[in-house]
Every structure is written in C-alpha cells, then in structure tokens.
Amino acid sequence: MGYPIIQPSPSSTMPRKPKGGYQSPFTRHGLRLGDAPRLGFTTFTIHExxxxxxxxxxxHPAVLSPFWRLYRNGASGCHVRFGKENFPLQPDRLLLIPDxxxxxxxxETRAPHLWLHFTPLQTTSxxxxxxxxxxxxxxxxxxxESLIAARTAADSPLTRQHLYHHAAAxxxxxxxxxxxxxxxxAPERLDQILRFLHSQLAGDLSNAVLARRAIMGESVFIRWFKQHxxxxxxxYVQQARARHAAQLLALTDRTIEQIAADCGFPNRFYFTRVFRRHFTSGPAEYRRRQVRAG
Structure with missing residues (x-):
C-alpha cells in the first residue's frame, strides 16, 4: 500500500523567503565562542x-581504559590507587580519571557508587x-542527586533521554x-589534515599521501607537521590508530582481526606489536582487563 499523494491547493504558493534582519547569530554585545574547542571547551559522548x-x-587491579570516568561515592570506604597515591571516594567530592x-x-566496605563513562569530543591530550x-x-x-534520581527511575526511552541530559549537565x-x-x-591547513587523518584511519596515511594533501613536498611536510x-x-598516525583500536576493543564486540583492519593495520601480528608498544599489553589482554562494573 502506497502513501497518499497530497495535492497542493490551487491557491497554495511556494513559501516566501522571510524578510527582515537578524539572520546572524552574532550581535555587537555577545562573546563569540567559535574557537571554544581550542580554548578547551568540550562536549561529550556518554557511554554509560x-x-x-x-x-x-x-x-579491580590494573585498570586502563580509552575513555574518561567520573566517580562519586555516597560513603567512605573505597579509593583509587594511582602509583603510590590514594584518592579516597567520599561524599564531598567527585573524582575524574582521564583516559x-x-x-x-x-x-574495604561497600558504599553507594555513582559512575559515568564518557569521551570528550575535543582533544584533551x-x-x-x-x-x-x-x-x-x-x-x-x-x-x-538529579542524576541519581534519573538513573533509578523506571527505564524507558524518555527516562534515558532525561538521564543523558542530567549526565551531560x-x-x-x-x-x-x-x-x-x-x-x-594551529594553522587551518593542519586542522584540515588532522580531520582527514582521523576520518581515514583504515586507509593509506603515508607521508607521501598526507604531504600531497597538504600541498607540500614530503620532507618539508614532515618538518612542518612535527613543528606543530x-x-x-x-x-602521530600510529598513536591515533592504537587509541582508536583501544576504544573499539573496550566498546564493541568486533573481533581483533576486524579491529586491526578497521584501524589500518595490515595483520593481527603487526597490530599486536604496535598496540603493546602503546598500552603495555596485547589487544586480547587489554580487552579482558576492561572493567564492566564501573
């Protein structure tokens, strides 16, 4: 069964373009935030x-994840150990842990435990x-308290929407x-190169390809890229591929072979060697160590 065709009435006309001013989002009195990402303002992908x-x-010993964590406990008794330092989880504080x-x-004792797993969408390196x-x-x-109330409400698409907004707030x-x-x-040309690079991690990102895209000779491009x-x-490409692979290992069920291909590694053996160089363990062990409970 097809959809009914709605015929325009004889008197209908094409909508006219609205006349008048105020088409720009900018005024003489506001503060423009177009460069907010460079200034460190970020938005987030909230995983859980x-x-x-x-x-x-x-x-859980030896936690190492490709995403950020926020913790808040409603009572004392737990802590995060970082090297030789201890960071207690207590009601009077939040604890942020970068990727x-x-x-x-x-x-030592059970305590009410709130967590968020998230990834800032702008670089925070x-x-x-x-x-x-x-x-x-x-x-x-x-x-x-608003976030806890939203998390403990009966699950539905609407409450998940509310939960997301409370978490983002x-x-x-x-x-x-x-x-x-x-x-x-950074120069605009470098921004363009980095956007291309991160969108094409499975493809050919050799020095020659990137230099041609930057409209530079290869040796000049390498010096210019390292300078900035x-x-x-x-x-840089190797690190970007390894970090993206770590996210896929933690957040998806794709096989290690699939992740290697999706991140531009020619085979699992080479992928494992590079990944171990950046994360001190192979991809299989890294995936096993990911903590599910927060």
Whole structure:
C-alpha cells in the first residue's frame, strides 16, 4: 500500500523567503565562542551511567581504559590507587580519571557508587594523565542527586533521554571548574589534515599521501607537521590508530582481526606489536582487563 499523494491547493504558493534582519547569530554585545574547542571547551559522548545504592565488590587491579570516568561515592570506604597515591571516594567530592590513566580500584566496605563513562569530543591530550579531585559544590551536589534520581527511575526511552541530559549537565558543570590547558592555535591547513587523518584511519596515511594533501613536498611536510604537533606524521598516525583500536576493543564486540583492519593495520601480528608498544599489553589482554562494573 502506497502513501497518499497530497495535492497542493490551487491557491497554495511556494513559501516566501522571510524578510527582515537578524539572520546572524552574532550581535555587537555577545562573546563569540567559535574557537571554544581550542580554548578547551568540550562536549561529550556518554557511554554509560551507573548507580549501585549498596555498592559492590569494587576491587579491580590494573585498570586502563580509552575513555574518561567520573566517580562519586555516597560513603567512605573505597579509593583509587594511582602509583603510590590514594584518592579516597567520599561524599564531598567527585573524582575524574582521564583516559589512558592506569589505576587500581580498592574497596574495604561497600558504599553507594555513582559512575559515568564518557569521551570528550575535543582533544584533551594536554591533561595530565592522573586522577582529578573536584570538591562537591552545592551546584554539583544538586546535579548528582538529579542524576541519581534519573538513573533509578523506571527505564524507558524518555527516562534515558532525561538521564543523558542530567549526565551531560553534571559533566559540563564539572569541567567548568577545571583549568583546561589552552591548545596553541594551529594553522587551518593542519586542522584540515588532522580531520582527514582521523576520518581515514583504515586507509593509506603515508607521508607521501598526507604531504600531497597538504600541498607540500614530503620532507618539508614532515618538518612542518612535527613543528606543530611534536610528533612525526608516522608516529602521530600510529598513536591515533592504537587509541582508536583501544576504544573499539573496550566498546564493541568486533573481533581483533576486524579491529586491526578497521584501524589500518595490515595483520593481527603487526597490530599486536604496535598496540603493546602503546598500552603495555596485547589487544586480547587489554580487552579482558576492561572493567564492566564501573
């Protein structure tokens, strides 16, 4: 059965283009935020929100993930161990843990446990890879309570939508309290190269291909790229592929062979060798170590 065809009435006409001003989003009095990503403002992909009102056996050694974590416990008794430092999880604070930060989960007693797993959509590589403690201000405390209420409501598409917005509000408010390192302004041509590179990780990203795209000679391009990023193009590509592979290992059920191909590695053997160089373990072991419970 086809869809009915709606015939226009004889008097109908094409909609006219609205006349008048105020077509621009900018005014003489506002502050433009077009360069917000460079200034460190970010939005987020939120992978998971969890809340266990009675806690769990939260003891997990050698956690290392390709996404960020936010923790808040409703009582004392658990902590994150980072090297020789301990970061207690307590009601009066939030704990943020950047991606690629190795730590241990340690819990002597069960405590109400809230967590978010998320990925900032703008680069945050300037952050030191160590836990960050944020005191729980009245605003953050209210947002935490709203998030817990949304997480414990009966599951439905509408409550998931509400949960996402409450989680995003907490993350934005938490990040607003951080002193985010400002990235140096990069040439527009470099931004174009990096966007192309990250969108084509499965393809040919050799120095020659990237240099042609930048309209430079190969040797000039390598020096120019390293001057602005601190890395040679080959090493930057290798790191980008390894980090993307780590995300796929943690967040998807694709086989290791599929992930190797999707990230531009010619075979599993070479993929494992490169991945171990960046994450100190092979992809199979890395996937097994990922913590599901938060």
């Amino acid at each position: 929100c969890g809340y266990l009102p009675h806690g769990s056996d939260w003891n 690629a930060t190795p730590f241990d989960c340690v819990c 300037a952050f030191p890879r160590r836990p960050i403690v944020l005191p729980l201000t009245p605003l953050l405390g209210a947002l935490v 907490l993350l934005h408010s938490a990040f607003a309290r951080l002193e985010i390192p400002i990235a140096p302004e 990023t601190g890395l040679t193009p080959a090493l």
